[in-house]
Each structure stands twice: as C-alpha cells, then as structure tokens.
Amino acid sequence: MDISHCFLVLLITTVLLIQDATNVDARYHHHLGKKQKNKNPPNPSPAYAPAPAPASPSPSIPSDPGYDPTPTRPDEPINNSNTSCIFYVTDFGAVGDGSTDDTAAFKSAWKAACQVENGVVLVPSNLVFMITSTIFSGPCQPGLVFQVDGVLMPPDGPDCWPKSDSSKQWLVFYQLDDMTFTGTGTIEGNGQKWWDLPCKPHRGPNGSTLPGPCDSPALIRFFMSSNLVVTGLRIQNSPQFHMKFDGCEGVLIDKLSISSPKLSPNTDGIHIENTKSVGIYNSVIGNGDDCISIGTGCSDVNIEAVTCGPSHGISIGSLGVHNSHACVSNITVRNAIIKDSDNGLRIKTWQGGTGSVSSISFENIQMENVRNCVIIDQYYCLTKACRNQTSAVYLTDVKYRNIKGTYDVRTPPIHFACSDTVACTNITMSEVELLPYEGVLVDDPFCWNAYGVQETLTIPPIDCLQDGLPETLGENSLYNC
Structure with a gap:
C-alpha cells in the first residue's frame, strides 16, 4: 500500500462523511440493527454460532516475543511501518468526552481501516470514549491494528445499556485473521453496577453473602478468528469475563494488565474455549474468579511468566x-x-x-x-443437588x-x-x-x-x-x- 493510495482512501472517506453529516443520527440507529453487507455474510450470527472445525495444518504455539509496547511518540501506531494507513477515530466524529456515544465513529473508522492492508484504527490518548455493544467483523485486509491509547468503556451499568444491544458481550472481534489489539491505554469495564445485581449470590466481606451478577456482558470477545495478537493494554472492572477467545486458532497474549476487585463475581481474566495454539506471557491478572480458565476444545496452550492474584x-x-x-x-x-x-x-x-x-x-x-x-x-x-x-x-x-x-x-x-x-x-x-x-x-x-x-x-x-x-x-x- 503506497502513500498516494492511502491518501486517496482517506480523501474518499472524508467526502462521504461530509455528504452524510446531516443524517448521522438516522444512520447510526439504523446501522445498529443492520447486518453488515458482505459477499459472504456470516451465518449464523457470531453470538450463537458454533465453533468451527480446527484449520489444518495448525499453527505452532506463539512464542514469547519479548515485546516492548511503548510507542516512540504519543498516538503513534505501535506496529508502525511506512505502509500503514492510520485512521483516528476522532477524524470520524468521535468526541471522547466520556459521555457522548462514539459508536458510529468507531464503526466508520473500523470499516475504512478494514479495507486497506496494515490499516490502524487509532484511539488517541488523553480522551475517554464510550461506545455501546459492537461487533467489529471481518474479513479484513491483513495486518489490521486496533490501537487504544486513551480510555475506552461501555455504558455505565445495566440501566444505561441500550435495550436493543446484547447484554452478553460488549466488544466482539469476529472472523478476523492477522489482527492486533494493542495500545498503552485502558479498557474500563464499568462493572460495579453489574456486580450488584440481585441474581447470583457470591461471597462478601467477613463471611457475608452479596448479590450479583445476572445476565452480564463479557468485556472483550474474539470469535472464529486466527493469528491474533493482544498486547500492552490495561483491562479492568469487567461486568463478567474480561477477555474470551472461542473458536480461535493462533493467539498471542503478551504484557497485559487485568484487574478487578477480589470479590467481583465471575470476572475471569482470560477465558479460552475451542481454541488452539495459544501463548499467554508476561501478564499480571487480579480478579474475582479464575485468573485464566481453559474450557473444552483447547489444545497446545503455553502459559508463562504470569502473576495471578487475588483470583481463583x-x-x-x-x-x-x-x-x-x-x-x-x-x-x-x-x-x-x-x-x-x-x-x-x-x-x-x-x-x-x-x-x-x-x-x-x-x-x-x-x-x-x-x-x-x-x-x-x-x-x-454449583448446588447440593448433583448426584454421583x-x-x-x-x-x-x-x-x-x-x-x-x-x-x-x-x-x-x-x-x-x-x-x-x-x-x-x-x-x-x-x-x-x-x-x-x-x-x-x-x-x-x-x-x-x-x-x-x-x-x-x-x-x-x-x-x-x-x-x-x-x-x-x-x-x-x-x-x-
């Protein structure tokens, strides 16, 4: 991808945004309920589809890269190269004040970056972006990077959660290959109000019993994807699982910080299921449930130099x-x-x-x-009624x-x-x-x-x-x- 082609893509995208500026609200509400148009649309939907059969041949377990995620200057792409096209979410209308719904801008930036090789969706530092439950789907051109240097968070609790959105998941990355999720910023889950819901009892201080959670969303989910890298981020206070991988193959996780209070219920740090060839390295996880949980269908998983606690x-x-x-x-x-x-x-x-x-x-x-x-x-x-x-x-x-x-x-x-x-x-x-x-x-x-x-x-x-x-x-x- 040369610079002139990158500039042409940016110019066309800018013109389209200006032409459509008067209809942002209508487009946004319509887009939330509309399936993405692909030549081969996913079927069934990622929320309920079974995991695919493993690809053959299987990739090897990703090795510890000894990777330094610090950029050379603020808001510079971590995986920087001369062929990268950078798409700042603020250029697509994101406000970053912590209260404005920036979902439409993120979707537009993703769509533009998805269409070019080595595209970078860049979430700049010193701003707080709120988006609702969103599926970032592929397939995309190889080398796509989603880089969060600021703060990214969902709505604050179940009362603020849009009724039309899934309450089981927030950020979903679906049907992607060769994608990196990285940055020096924070993914803030706003989990406290979900933990307090009166559904599932859990242990509280001094031997007490507290309510929560109910039908709470997992914060980040990778589904039916391959050759993934997740590195450098701070992920905290998830309503339920912090990060899930299901139906994936070839996953490298490095230098993550995951944290939630010790008594936050069902807040597993990293959960994998039906996922193969996984490396988890150099990460610190403290939460209210399993530090790392490995479900059925998993093989060839290497976990090294991880600190867990408090946790299960x-x-x-x-x-x-x-x-x-x-x-x-x-x-x-x-x-x-x-x-x-x-x-x-x-x-x-x-x-x-x-x-x-x-x-x-x-x-x-x-x-x-x-x-x-x-x-x-x-x-x-989980109950006393189970029989041998x-x-x-x-x-x-x-x-x-x-x-x-x-x-x-x-x-x-x-x-x-x-x-x-x-x-x-x-x-x-x-x-x-x-x-x-x-x-x-x-x-x-x-x-x-x-x-x-x-x-x-x-x-x-x-x-x-x-x-x-x-x-x-x-x-x-x-x-x-």
Whole structure:
C-alpha cells in the first residue's frame, strides 16, 4: 500500500462523511440493527454460532516475543511501518468526552481501516470514549491494528445499556485473521453496577453473602478468528469475563494488565474455549474468579511468566457439564506466581461427562497464601443437588514439578478427588514443597482413586497417591478425543 493510495482512501472517506453529516443520527440507529453487507455474510450470527472445525495444518504455539509496547511518540501506531494507513477515530466524529456515544465513529473508522492492508484504527490518548455493544467483523485486509491509547468503556451499568444491544458481550472481534489489539491505554469495564445485581449470590466481606451478577456482558470477545495478537493494554472492572477467545486458532497474549476487585463475581481474566495454539506471557491478572480458565476444545496452550492474584487460580474446566463430551490436551503452565487466591492449579469436571484431559504440565510455580494449591475436583457442582454418576472426563498424564510456597491452612494444599469409576492416572509429583502461610500444618493431602508417582518426597507427604494403574477404565470409547 503506497502513500498516494492511502491518501486517496482517506480523501474518499472524508467526502462521504461530509455528504452524510446531516443524517448521522438516522444512520447510526439504523446501522445498529443492520447486518453488515458482505459477499459472504456470516451465518449464523457470531453470538450463537458454533465453533468451527480446527484449520489444518495448525499453527505452532506463539512464542514469547519479548515485546516492548511503548510507542516512540504519543498516538503513534505501535506496529508502525511506512505502509500503514492510520485512521483516528476522532477524524470520524468521535468526541471522547466520556459521555457522548462514539459508536458510529468507531464503526466508520473500523470499516475504512478494514479495507486497506496494515490499516490502524487509532484511539488517541488523553480522551475517554464510550461506545455501546459492537461487533467489529471481518474479513479484513491483513495486518489490521486496533490501537487504544486513551480510555475506552461501555455504558455505565445495566440501566444505561441500550435495550436493543446484547447484554452478553460488549466488544466482539469476529472472523478476523492477522489482527492486533494493542495500545498503552485502558479498557474500563464499568462493572460495579453489574456486580450488584440481585441474581447470583457470591461471597462478601467477613463471611457475608452479596448479590450479583445476572445476565452480564463479557468485556472483550474474539470469535472464529486466527493469528491474533493482544498486547500492552490495561483491562479492568469487567461486568463478567474480561477477555474470551472461542473458536480461535493462533493467539498471542503478551504484557497485559487485568484487574478487578477480589470479590467481583465471575470476572475471569482470560477465558479460552475451542481454541488452539495459544501463548499467554508476561501478564499480571487480579480478579474475582479464575485468573485464566481453559474450557473444552483447547489444545497446545503455553502459559508463562504470569502473576495471578487475588483470583481463583489457573483452572482447566469446568468440563463435562450436562453430560457433555470435553477434550483438553497439551497445556503447559510454567514460571508463574499465584498469590492470595482461593485456588492455585485446578482441574475441575462435572460428574456424567465424557472425553479426556491429557498432557498437562505445571512447572516452576510459586504459591503465596493460596487455598487448594494443587487440586483435581471431579465432583464439581454449583448446588447440593448433583448426584454421583458412572461416567466422567478421564484425567491422565498430569505433571506437577517444582511447585513451592505457602498455603492457607483452612484447606489442605493438595486435593485429588477423582471419579469413583474413572480414575485419574499418570500423575507425577516432583519437588512439591508447600508450607503453611501462618499457623501449623493441617490435614494431610487428600486422594481418591488417583494413581501416579512421586519422583521426590513432597511437603506435606502425599502417601495417598496409588502406584501403577487401575484394573479398568471402563468403556474406553467414552474417553476418545
């Protein structure tokens, strides 16, 4: 893309905006309810479409880039090149006063940038932009960058949320390839009023119970997209999940800061499902639920140099709900810190599910005042009405190496509760040393139907882990993935 072509695109876009200036309000209200016109429109809509089958061949796991996201001057594109076309949202009518609805301007800037190679949608610093629930969809030309250097936020709570908008999601990036979401700015979720809704009880201060959330939106969602980079941003106070990836392949996440209060409900930091070839690096996450949660359909995930806390730890699951088939494989977590959290390294499945969790490695993890530092829970349930069932998601080849630090003495630091009928197998424990944060040692580690080896003695000793393999695993076809 040469400079003259870029200038021509900008000139044509400016003329069209001037010609249509008298009809901004009508166009905006009409556009919110109108499907984007593509030669091959997405079907079904991204809010409800199933995840696609994985592409072949699969890309490799993105490696840690050691990337410095600081621009050389304010509001300069981070992925700067001589061939970039820059589209400032303010040039398309965005006000940035924190109260004006700037959605139409963002959509126009996106549409223009989508049509050129290496286009940059630039959200400038020192301004606060409010937009409503929006789907930024492709396909677009390669190299597209969405750069937020200012503050970007949704309406303030459910009373301000447009009735016509989805209450399940706010920013959605759909059907994109080779796209970067970056910047030195902040994505502010305005979550407090959503957390206070009287729907789902959650734990409050001093043992109290507080309401919320209800049908609350996830802040950022990437759907059916590939070769994505998310880096440098601060994301905070999400109404529900901060960032979700589903139906994606080839994802690099680096140098993010994600934060919400410890008691904010269902505010997972990063959630992935039906997503493959993922690298999550050099990020700090503190929130009211899982720091990172890995759902069904995920494989080839590498998590490294992440600090979690407060949080509910790094979780695989929950899996197998409503007797579903769940598959997770080849997950590595290393060189991480988990502190002041309700869980550390957790795998959780529902009774009655099928499928498998395999080839999981937790290595070089530092714990600081963590409950349930190492936990497998195959009896996960949100009510007291769940009954034991004969089928379960099969867990095998799970390694814990060099897991050290301190635990909250209210619960044992190691807890392996495997299904009555489908044992956990090939669990490896090596250099696991967990001491009480304060007080004295409490209950010994708990094991139920868990098989594995201790390569070194653990602290506290885990004598309950069984040697070898169980006599039977039941019907093997249930565990194929």
